[in-house]
Amino acid sequence: MDMTGKVVVITGASRGIGAAAAHRFADAGAKVVLLARNGDKVAEVAGEIGPAALAVPCDVSRYWEVDAAVEAAVQTFGRLDVFIGNAGVIDPIAHIAEADPAAWSQVIDVNLKGVFHGMRAVLPVMLAQSGGTIITISSGAAHAPVEAWSHYCSSKAGAYMLTRMADKEYRDKGIRALGLSPGTVATEMQREIKASGVNPVSKLDWSDHVPPEWPAEALLWMCGPEADPWLGDDISLKDDEIRSKVGLV
Numbered sequence: 001m002d003m004t005g006k007v008v009v010i011t012g013a014s015r016g017i018g019a020a021a022a023h024r025f026a027d028a029g030a031k032v033v034l035l036a037r038n039g040d041k042v043a044e045v046a047g048e049i050g051p052a053a054l055a056v057p058c059d060v061s062r063y064w065e066v067d068a069a070v071e072a073a074v075q076t077f078g079r080l081d082v083f084i085g086n087a088g089v090i091d092p093i094a095h096i097a098e099a100d101p102a103a104w105s106q107v108i109d110v111n112l113k114g115v116f117h118g119m120r121a122v123l124p125v126m127l128a129q130s131g132g133t134i135i136t137i138s139s140g141a142a143h144a145p146v147e148a149w150s151h152y153c154s155s156k157a158g159a160y161m162l163t164r165m166a167d168k169e170y171r172d173k174g175i176r177a178l179g180l181s182p183g184t185v186a187t188e189m190q191r192e193i194k195a196s197g198v199n200p201v202s203k204l205d206w207s208d209h210v211p212p213e214w215p216a217e218a219l220l221w222m223c224g225p226e227a228d229p230w231l232g233d234d235i236s237l238k239d240d241e242i243r244s245k246v247g248l249v
């Protein structure tokens with residue numbers, strides 16, 4: 001897929017799936033805008049990519065920071081074609097009866113409200129351009145409960161509904177909204193899950209996880225028309241049909 005002339009904003013791009021996606025989209029010719037809280041780390045990833053990348057320190061749980069980052073993207077590169085709502089957290093992992101209410105709420109602020117903040121900030125820009133793609137990183141946890149992940153499962157289920165909402169309200173205005181459920185990926189988040197030792201996911205072997213370059217490749221494919229049958233829905237990277245369409249075999 002040639003992304004020359006396209007501008008892609010990625011949240012949570014300081015490491016893991018977001019950083020791999022930033023590299024992949026830049027390799028495909030896009031200008032990429034990298035958002036994360038850790039300004040040094042996100043600047044480091046942007047530095048590896050070069051002048052096609054802009055790093056913007058941003059906490060997605062704060063709407064005004066997301067709005068300012070989107071404005072910086074448009075000011076710098078002149079447009080905005082793809083928004084990838086990837087920033088996410090899972091800690092602290094806890095059963096409901098022991099969960100810290102403030103920490104539980106903070107996960108909702110990042111994983112659910114952060115996704116809304118992104119959509120809210122980019123939609124006016126995309127609608128003025130008569131089109132754009134909004135991809136949210138979803139999870140199997142959006143569709144099924146997982147022990148001690150009530151915060152995470154609830155937030156991902158809500159984010160999945162936001163994908164459906166964006167599709168319902170804006171598909172006829174040229175907005176492509178869809179989600180990627182990446183399976184288990186070898187990133188910092190899986191290290192935190194393993195350290196918890198709580199549920200079957202924490203017991204998986206490290207070799208069971210796919211590398212972050214796999215979801216990055218899928219995200220690029222999702223920007224093209226071949227992914228249109230999945231608009232308003234999640235695509236699962238565990239699905240063999242999807243893997244072969246993306247070229248991951």
Ligand SMILES: NC(=O)c1ccc[n+]([C@@H]2O[C@H](COP(=O)([O-])OP(=O)(O)OC[C@H]3O[C@@H](n4cnc5c(N)ncnc54)[C@H](OP(=O)(O)O)[C@@H]3O)[C@@H](O)[C@H]2O)c1
Nearest residue numbers: 012014015016017036037038059060087088184185187189
């Ligand atoms: N790894 C998996 O197995 C897996 C499976 C299914 C879904 N996912 C989803 O994939 C996405 C990426 O996760 P990952 O596996 O790549 O994890 P990761 O390596 O822990 O990366 C998470 C990224 O999100 C950023 N982030 C966290 N809170 C943020 C905030 N408030 N504002 C802005 N950025 C924030 C982090 O950067 P800073 O700390 O610098 O802010 C980091 O760049 C998440 O939505 C996750 O739920 C992962």
